[in-house]
Amino acid sequence: MSDLTLQPFFWRPTALFPEKRIVSRTADGVTDYTYGAVGIRVRSLVAALQDRGFGSGDRIGTFGWNHHRHLETYFAAPLSGAQLHTINVQLGDDDIVYIVEDAADDILFVDPGEPFETIERLWDDLPVDEVIVMSESIPETNVNAVAYEDLVDEYDPVAETDLPDLEEDDPAGMCYTSGTTGRPKGVEYSHKMIYAHAMMVMTPAGLDVSERDVVMPVVPMFHVNSWEFPYAATMAGTTQVYPGPAPSAADLLALIEEESVTMTAGVPTVWIDLLEHIDEHGGDLSSLERIIVGGSAAPEEMMRRYDDEFDVTVEHAWGMTETMSIGSVSRPKARMDEWDRSRKYEKRRKQGLLSPGLEMRVVDDAGDEIDWDGESAGELLVRGPSVVTEYYNRPEANEKDFDGDWLKTGDIATVDEDGYIEIVDRAKDIIKSGGEWISSIALENALMAHDAVVEAAVIGVPHEKWQERPFACVVTAEGTETNEDELLNFLDDELDQPDWWYPDEIREVQIIPKTATGKFDKKALRNQINRNPTNE
Known part of the structure; x- marks a missing residue:
């Protein structure tokens, strides 16, 4: 063999x-x-x-x-x-x-x-x-x-x-x-890990990469094998379009139009920027069928706009460097075809079903597996042929981040009765206030559903009484107006959570710092807020 x-x-x-x-x-x-x-x-x-x-x-x-x-x-x-x-x-x-x-x-x-x-x-x-x-x-x-x-x-x-x-x-x-x-x-x-992962990515249960597709990977090739597209798309014989150095929204749109791109992939901020560009300049997305997003949760409002205005499906995926990127993909099961649109979006906005070949456990602080009820939360652990079992040259991290061949992802997740994973937060980002957990991701997505909000990031800031309280920063669209009270009322309508869930302050900023892979840089944001704690 x-x-x-x-x-x-x-x-x-x-x-x-x-x-x-x-x-x-x-x-x-x-x-x-x-x-x-x-x-x-x-x-x-x-x-x-x-x-x-x-x-x-x-x-x-x-x-x-x-x-x-x-x-x-x-x-x-x-x-x-x-x-x-x-x-x-x-x-x-x-x-x-x-x-x-x-x-x-x-x-x-x-x-x-x-x-x-x-x-x-x-x-x-x-x-x-x-x-x-x-x-x-x-x-x-x-x-x-x-x-x-x-x-x-x-x-x-x-x-x-x-x-x-x-x-x-x-x-x-x-x-x-x-x-x-x-x-x-x-x-x-x-070699075996790349082989196994690329084959999984090609399958319909993965990203369903076909020889008939025209694929444009926007996720950088310096980041986790560009979510395996260079290997999976090449193996499939797919037409590939590479956008080159630091592509702008205009560059991406031009390539989609000129090369009839059918599938693309990248972090949500890329596709938010593309919508803004099309709003201002127009554009043709008629060839595009799917956008794969990962790195952070895509706002449902963004997903609906692509669906309604361009007939483009935004599919959530989840993964890590340690899982060779793609570890789950979210799309409704066949038996859900007859569901109404809102019920389908309840599934699509989650990180989805675990990729073929992987196993998972979601455990509470005591190490016991949680119920698959869509509400109980715990840390996600995974293992499989494309999941590493140790870091290079880092024995102290190996001891902390692995349990045998199980990877401790550091992601806090729920699993619903249909097996769909939803990442509630990173363990380091979840806000612990008065002994309760508040999901920064849920707050961010709800804020970005507001018409005036382009980007939103939520962090926990120290509080003398409650340990931490949520603090939000938002970037608003040019030519729009909103204020803190309006956004707080909007959050209440969107989330229907108790008052203590909502940010003590929502600050409008020009830019939210991002990491080198396009995610919100909450470490840098915390440093900024600590240097300028008031909204003066």
Whole structure:
């Protein structure tokens, strides 16, 4: 029996779908080429890596956005026997140096422009000897750098029969957690894990990725394998559209219109921005069928707008770096087809049904499993073939975050009678007031259902009597007006909770800080509020 490695993922699309297209927006312009060309270029890159002595035991770092060259490294690195390590281009300097040193990267593939300037600035503090600039040329620099296209052109492709023998337990990928509560932690993926997860993502019970789709992954390729789209979509022979560096709402809309994109994926803030852009400038989403959202809960009002105005289904997914991203997807079961729209939305706004191959437990503080009644809450634990069982080089975190082969996700969840998971909050974000729990996510989603509110983030602030109280920050749409009393009354209508549930203050702000992966940065928000505790 053959091992479960990435070699079949590489062979299938290049052999069976050589004519299918990959469209890529880069700093050099738009590249439009085929899987057949990808196969040749990947094998040339393998030859270049081998000539530099890279193979088993080595780690290939990448520092770039979503484009075709990055996709090629997704295959060339593991097919050479090395391990691909994707690094978040939006991290601060200290975290970048820490991650590259901790991972002991041997070489870096870096995007031109700001990513290269960052590496150039940090060069003396990094352990690597060479940088491959993912471009047609390199800027004048003191860094030991080579242009990606020169490298690919220089080497003849390795014959497929001459690719290194791989084993399914060999390291193939690596990603670091966001580090919102401490130093980022390294998470390693084997060939078998990527194989299992990509196959799950392709299935109808996963994200249902088909050869007939045109997929545009907006979730960054430096973040958890871009939710597995580069591997799953490639394996399926799907037409792929990559939006390139820091795409704006206008960039995304243009690609959807020009390439007839059918499926896309990213954090909710991306799709809120796209709606705002269409409201102001217009746009055609007639080709688009589905938007996959994750990272944080999508406001139901946003989901309804896409549904009502554009016939686009927004599907919730849940996952973590430690689960290789997708761990659940929410869509109604077949027997719910006859339900009315409101009942279906009760399911769709949740994080959904656990992905095939995974197991879960939801436990209270005593370690006992909660009832599946949609109300009892506890910490979500998961395990399965795509879930890691330890962190790289972090024994103290391993002891805290794992229970045998069970991952303690840190997510507080309920499970309803139909098995649908709803993430109530992160354990670190849930607000504990007077011995009761208040869900920051529920408050945020309710606030964002108000017509004037574009974004909302809720945190717990210290309180002398009640331990913590909820504090909300909102960004309002241009040209709209609202006030704290109106929003509090709106919350009461939306949630129908006791008075102590609602924020003591709702502050209008220009910007809510976000993490490098597009989530609300509540750690930074708490620091801001602590520096400016009054609404002066």
